[in-house]
Amino acid sequence: MSKGKNKKAAASSPTPAKPNGLLSPTHLLLGALFGLLVQLLLGYFGIGVGSYLFQQNSSRVPPLPLDPPPCPAAWPNCPRSVDLHWDDVLELQSSAATTPSRASLAACDAPSLLSPQKVPGMHLLCVLPPPEGEHRRAAATLAAFPDMLRTAKQPSAIIVPPQLRTVAQLISTVYHSLKLTHKGGKYQLPALFNDEGIRIQSVQGALKQRRLLLMEGGQWIWPPVDVGHVHSLPGLIPGQVTKVVTVSLKPLVVSVENFLSPGENEHIIRRAMPHMAKSGVALKDADKGKAAKEFRTSSQYFLPTVGDALLEAVDRRVMMLTRIPISHAEYIQVLKYEYKEHYSAHHDFFDPKAYANNPEMIASIENGAMNRLATVFFYLNNVTAGGQTNFPRAQACITAEYPNGGPQPWDYFDCSKGLSVFPQEGKVIIFYSMLPNGEMDDFSLHGGCDVLAEGEAKWSANFWLWNKPYHFISKARKRATDELEAQYL
Ligand SMILES: *[C@@H]1O[C@H](CO)[C@@H](O)[C@H](O)[C@H]1NC(C)=O
Numbered sequence: 030m031s032k033g034k035n036k037k038a039a040a041s042s043p044t045p046a047k048p049n050g051l052l053s054p055t056h057l058l059l060g061a062l063f064g065l066l067v068q069l070l071l072g073y074f075g076i077g078v079g080s081y082l083f084q085q086n087s088s089r090v091p092p093l094p095l096d097p098p099p100c101p102a103a104w105p106n107c108p109r110s111v112d113l114h115w116d117d118v119l120e121l122q123s124s125a126a127t128t129p130s131r132a133s134l135a136a137c138d139a140p141s142l143l144s145p146q147k148v149p150g151m152h153l154l155c156v157l158p159p160p161e162g163e164h165r166r167a168a169a170t171l172a173a174f175p176d177m178l179r180t181a182k183q184p185s186a187i188i189v190p191p192q193l194r195t196v197a198q199l200i201s202t203v204y205h206s207l208k209l210t211h212k213g214g215k216y217q218l219p220a221l222f223n224d225e226g227i228r229i230q231s232v233q234g235a236l237k238q239r240r241l242l243l244m245e246g247g248q249w250i251w252p253p254v255d256v257g258h259v260h261s262l263p264g265l266i267p268g269q270v271t272k273v274v275t276v277s278l279k280p281l282v283v284s285v286e287n288f289l290s291p292g293e294n295e296h297i298i299r300r301a302m303p304h305m306a307k308s309g310v311a312l313k314d315a316d317k318g319k320a321a322k323e324f325r326t327s328s329q330y331f332l333p334t335v336g337d338a339l340l341e342a343v344d345r346r347v348m349m350l351t352r353i354p355i356s357h358a359e360y361i362q363v364l365k366y367e368y369k370e371h372y373s374a375h376h377d378f379f380d381p382k383a384y385a386n387n388p389e390m391i392a393s394i395e396n397g398a399m400n401r402l403a404t405v406f407f408y409l410n411n412v413t414a415g416g417q418t419n420f421p422r423a424q425a426c427i428t429a430e431y432p433n434g435g436p437q438p439w440d441y442f443d444c445s446k447g448l449s450v451f452p453q454e455g456k457v458i459i460f461y462s463m464l465p466n467g468e469m470d471d472f473s474l475h476g477g478c479d480v481l482a483e484g485e486a487k488w489s490a491n492f493w494l495w496n497k498p499y500h501f502i503s504k505a506r507k508r509a510t511d512e513l514e515a516q517y518l
Pocket residue numbers: 411453454
């Protein structure tokens with residue numbers, strides 16, 4: 030433990046799953062060819078893929094002039110659309126009376142989802158009736174709480190005109206009002222969800238909700254609310270109410286007890302046991318030449334879920350818990366930490382800056398736009414001492430000096446700071462490596478602490494979900510993803 034201490038940078042990120050792991054150039058080429066083929070076919074049927082995301086509800090739109098109306102001067106980079114005059118949409122915002130009534134706001138109960146500090150890139154929208162006397166010009170009013178901030182201030186009101194046809198147009202209207210900007214390029218498009226994490230894909234579906242959540246990063250993230258807050262999920266496990274409990278706001282960590290049954294824990298351990306090998310890490314440029322064991326002394330195995338009904342059921346449950354399609358997931362990485370084994374503090378995301386000399390890695394993570402979003406960490410057994418997951422920069426160590434969370438630690442093997450989550454059979458935590466705005470969250474730094482009970486081993490597993498589809502998936506994962514998509518509103 031004395032050597033390799035006091036590192037200036039966090040240890041390298043855990044290697045992604047192989048062989049279905051990060052896309053190689055061959056995969057990328059095949060993907061591009063496949064994409065081209067799809068484009069050609071769709072082109073043949075008159076469907077534009079590029080505009081698909083902005084045209085989701087357009088099947089019955091009459092033919093329109095080819096030149097979209099120009100963007101308003103005040104909004105030079107508006108998403109031009111042949112059938113929408115943004116001038117009208119913006120004009121409505123300034124002409125209508127826009128203070129929502131207290132009664133309508135009370136019905137939304139925004140405070141029960143808002144947080145005492147900013148949740149960057151997550152915005153609550155209360156769906157309220159149109160302003161008084163504006164029923165012809167407006168379909169609804171949205172009361173917006175940017176970055177989930179719970180303040181005494183009146184929310185800003187956004188008028189939704191009836192001519193908006195797509196969720197993308199609705200989101201653009203909100204973006205304009207809240208002065209948000211899309212990063213562009215390969216960054217994910219923002220998305221709307223209801224307060225249960227169901228993705229919204231029609232304006233009609235959106236306006237039927239009481240509350241909407243706009244996620245700039247395009248994927249569902251559980252609203253943190255406060256430490257101790259519980260989101261209840263009835264029916265996730267038959268006959269049970271699953272409780273998603275917030276244990277840290279920054280980084281966002283939620284905990285779920287009894288997510289896995291004793292039989293499932295045992296099954297995962299039994300299947301992985303014969304394959305366990307010493308863990309590797311994806312070495313950052315700065316760490317090249319170092320041995321993985323300087324950071325990580327545990328053993329690991331990526332456990333394929335294909336053809337294993339029990340694991341396929343776990344896949345599906347993880348998806349329904351996180352509300353992230355299972356097509357975004359790596360295989361389960363099973364971990365075994367024996368007495369005094371550990372993994373020093375590291376991030377699960379891949380920071381392109383740390384891999385500048387590794388062009389293949391940079392390409393596969395789209396220069397940071399594609400990354401690990403969430404880690405569902407399974408605790409497969411009890412450990413009588415040690416073995417905790419430590420988040421050294423978590424909220425617990427807030428001080429006047431560091432009002433936003435803990436400082437960069439000096440000692441990446443120190444487990445005494447921040448938040449520690451101890452192993453408990455069947456429990457999982459979800460922690461988010463990316464913020465809802467799609468940026469990497471430095472505060473998600475975490476490590477696996479020494480197991481301190483002689484003769485005991487900690488069995489755990491990483492279930493990594495990316496912010497974008499990860500690789501070609503099994504039939505069961507495709508089926509599960511279809512099931513999630515069938516819920517979209
Ligand atoms: C593991 O610990 C939990 C909480 O302390 C306890 O309820 C459970 O029975 C333990 N499981 C086993 C197999 O000992």
